[in-house]
Amino acid sequence: MLIQVLFEGLVMGTIYALIAMGIALVWGVTNILSFSQGEFMMLSMYLAFYFNTLFGLDPVASIPLVMAIMFLFGAIVYKTLISRALKGPKLSQRLITFALGMVITNGMLMTVGGQYRSIPNLMFQGSIDLGFLMVSRQKLVPLAVSLIVTGLLFLFMDKTKVGKSIRATAQDKEAAGLMGINTENAYMLAFGISTAIAGAAGCSLTYYYYIYPAVGAPFLIFGFIAVCLGGFGNIAGAFLGGLIMGMVDLFTGSYLSTTYKYLAVCVIFMLTVSFKPKGLFGR
Amino acid sequence: MKKLLIWTLVITMLLGTVGCAGNSGSSNGSTATPAEATPAEAEKPTDANAEITPEPEVVKIGLLFPLTGTNTQAATEVQYMAKLYEDAINGIVDINLPFHDVEGLPNLGGAKIQIVLGDAVTPDIAMSEAERLITEEGVIGIVSTGSANTKTIMVPAEKYGCIVLTEGTSQSLTEAEYTYWGRSFPGDDSFCRDTFAFMDYMQKEEGADIKNVALVCEDTEFGANMANTLRQYAAEYNFNVVEDISYSATASNVTSEVLRLKKADPDCIIMSSYIADSLLFMSTYKEQNYFPKMLIGQRGGFSASDFITNLGDASNYCLSTARWNPDVSGELGLELAALFKEKYSGGIDLVGDVLTDSWNIYMLAIIANQAGSTDPDAMRAAMSEGIYVDPAQDPTGSLGYKYAENGQNEETSAIVIQMMDKARHTVYPAAVASTECVYPAPNWDAR
């Protein structure tokens, strides 16, 4: 059972991490706490669902497409709302994302209704029984996607010029501006990328979770906690934070109490920040 | 500033004492129960109507369901059903339901039915909406669901006098001594009793060996109450509870819950879950390639239409307690279900909870009609006497409607259904059963 729990913890961890990284990116670059991340994920879950029902695309196959769409969507959202809000006080930046989330959720509720949906004919199904470990293909997908996306994100941030410019902007907007980096674009890119990540998260989540307009909310808070646990706007931190949460979640759930598993997550988080106010890996 | 704080305290204290004093002296009148106090009020549309025209043109019935938030599907389906009923009463569709042959409600001068919606996403909003429905819309009664919501809905309902029929199953409702509250179908208590009675029956008649049960209940109002009642009856019917899990309904995963169950390996798992989490549980069982010999859901997710539409054949062998199933009330039930699916719901099957929830609309109409007035007290009196519904015209197949002092209809009982090839079949009690219960359920790989 221990190995099973470890494995499942890893899976959940990577899923949390995937959501967390999106938040971390926006936070790190634009210093906005994005409450709409969960709703972006929900949107992309619906996208994946409709691609499947209309064109028979498997969620995995539709990931690039969905990511592209979500990137555009994110960029538009940034241009129309966020960039304006950035001029205002910090609080209104946070609230605008919250309100946006509200609009998206209920907009979906109005248009597609509150029915619970799932994708019937998935490409990867069933489980592989290794005796000591039961590996479910449906969970391997999020795991794989998360790892790949993380890898790509790191490469992008470290190797490419754009990524560097984003990081520079995150470090010090003024300086970056003086160095001739178009910080506005960097911000927009960062936001777009984070929504794209939400897209990937959404697609892979359809593999084991159900689709309904309010699906984003429960994942959001875990995303936040993971980011904070990891440390300020630090993507690697967010990833590790996510992993830790997944482990805590599964271990308390399986060995101590299912009732208090999220309590444990929150408590551990709060203890961490009260001793390390900038999170585990915070600068 | 400290000073000011102190002053604030002092002033409020004074206010308080004055308030109490003033009350104890003068306003014995106002200390009367809200119910009594209400007639004195100027604005009470129901009364107003009653005075002007004793038989209103149209009788409004309030429908308080969650229209936003996470559980909106049931509300949507109930609305479809309500439409069907309206048409039936107003003679647009021809199906053998009460009043289908007459225009509107005979004893109320042929008054038509009109449904007024309210959003009951959380108890506080539910209360606000109930206020609106009663005082603004002047509904003669409210149909609601969910125990937590009903508790706040009852506050204005008791205050202004307005009948509330709800399928919130919680014990706490029957214990609350409401005047205007009624429940036409079983509550937690009888659902839980029948669950174990059924398992007992399976043991005795079918020779099923069920000893160890596991309780899996979500951790809000619904689940917590079920858990308490289930434990109590488990002891009574001496089954031993090997695992007692309470989990969060908005969980991001239920893997650890399932792993625990797998470890405990009970003969029967009894689940009280909402739709999202019940689906999540099912898929997780499948992942872990684990399925108990018997799995009984306590309505909730298991009696929602989404359950089968999402799981398809994966839903086979799942049992659930229920209030109604198309096959229990013979021809009429099936006819109604068919009509609903074809004309009203756009292909969604008619499930027990939707029928019963919406049947309360019909009940209110029948009650008002029998009482011959929309006055809440008259209606309540009629409810206590017992409401007559021609069995031939009653799709719910209830034995009768006689509401006890605590509001519970005494002449109703629960059934147990089993899901097989995308349909629900009644398996208990034997009297109404349409098929045998398949036991034990095969594991996933053996299907």
Next chain:
Amino acid sequence: MGALLEVRNATKYFGGLKANEDISFEAEAGSIVGIVGPNGAGKTTLFNSISRTHPLTSGQIIFNGEDVTKRKPFEVCKLGMGRTYQIPQAMEDMTTLENIMVGALCHRSSVKAAEERAKEISEFCDLSEFNNATASSLNVMQKKRLEIARALAGDPKLLLLDETMAGLNGIERTNAINLIRKINANGITILMIEHVMKVVMSVSEKVVVIVSGRKLMEGNPNEVTSNPEVINAYLGGGHNAGCQ
């Protein structure tokens, strides 16, 4: 008069990096002491250690005969040590007057009295025309004066001025110098960082030269300017010992 401020072997490490090492000097009550040194010599670090913005690695700060090494910033402020920042730290969305009032409230509990005092101070630092303007609307020079005003409003015994002159033109600079003289005339001891030598020389009785985290020397302006090491250090530091 004895020493108002006494710094004993102040040493500050940031991780492995030695910002200050074993710096000791005294500031006589009522005097003006200048701290000079090339950029990155650790002047501001020393200031932060004195005003307790960050703790010392080792060494002692004796203020007004009391060891304040372990005190918190707001405590030393209450004891009568006011400071300004190299990059002005105004309370942007409050008005100028309110900024000064915050300082004044340090020793007054009544807002009204604080307001009176603040008015005087802003008069004294000729900021009164901006009293009702938000701090964010002031220019750098005005902000620097605002900082001095806020520090003064707390009736300090000792005033720490961090690069008050940097980026000021001739006239502004003379105004500033006059202001400093005026303040000192009210018996307030002043400890100022500058690397514009001329200013320091013109006002201060004692100059402490810090080069790469160590005290190179201290003495009166003439001694300092005539000291070859100092000049060398400045030139070495790529700076012009004379005045920009």
Next chain:
Amino acid sequence: MKLRASYNRHREFLTTFMIVMAVLIIVPMFIMREFAMNVLILCTIWSIMGIGWNIIGGYAGQISNGHALFYAIGAYVGAMTMKWFQMTPWISMWIGVLLSMVIAFVIGTPLLRLRDHYFAISTMALVECTRIIFLNWKLIGAATGVSFFYKKLPTWYSWQFANKHPFYYISLGFMALCIILTKAIESSKFGYYCRAIKANQESAESSGIDAAKYKRRAYMISAAVVSVGGALHAQYLQYIDPAVLLPLSNSMLIVLVCVMGGVGTVWGPVLGAFLMITINEYARSFFVQFSGLNLVIYGILVIFIVLFLPKGLISLVKKDTLINISRKLMKKLRATS
């Protein structure tokens, strides 16, 4: 003499206060629609919560996303004391206030060290913890919640009236007190210090402000006020359970009413609450058949306010408008007499 002086100092506030209160007292006397009264009551309750949050979030600039915690504490203390000892809210409310102040003190000490987003998220996490604990705490009714619906008790004692007006005036009274409290804080040393901390913590500390202490104090006061709001709401609902009191949306709504009105202002939260709640309630009743539309509208409204009125609705109201109005009225009266 002294009074006169202080009157002059706060002339604008006092006139505004008088006028607003006069309106809020007189107008409802002619409102006979219970639903309208219901909305008004919710407005007053939420303004109290907004005011409470405003003290820590608006003045001291520590953006807490977890004030539902104190709302819940206030509500639960009210509910439990009523259920166990049938204690009158007039008294139990103050127990709630004390309790939340104590709790605010305890959790404030570690949490207030955190800066902006960290503080926000840890307060959110805190609420989540409380929710889970309350859901499973048998003593206080766990998930079943607490319903306390007593017909027997005298109405002025139990606050369970046959009609809405008395309750409205009670909560209006508390709202008035909270407004005065805010004003007092704003124009006190404490208020200045809070704003200084919000504006620039470092320089605040270097000008003699014990930031930690003042932040904690602000947190405690705001907790107290919010718990008053909670107590009122509980008494109004007469049923509470963790699912009602402690979802994220409640914490956000508390922030929302305040920000919509205008943070760091005396009247902001009140204005915000009255507007947002009214719109929300009526939007719901109008668009109820398209489930969700009301919230979409609400959300869009918020976005617009945030974008085009970053200082909140209060920035639409000019300084001493009401004074001028009152002056005009006075003139008219003189003219007529």
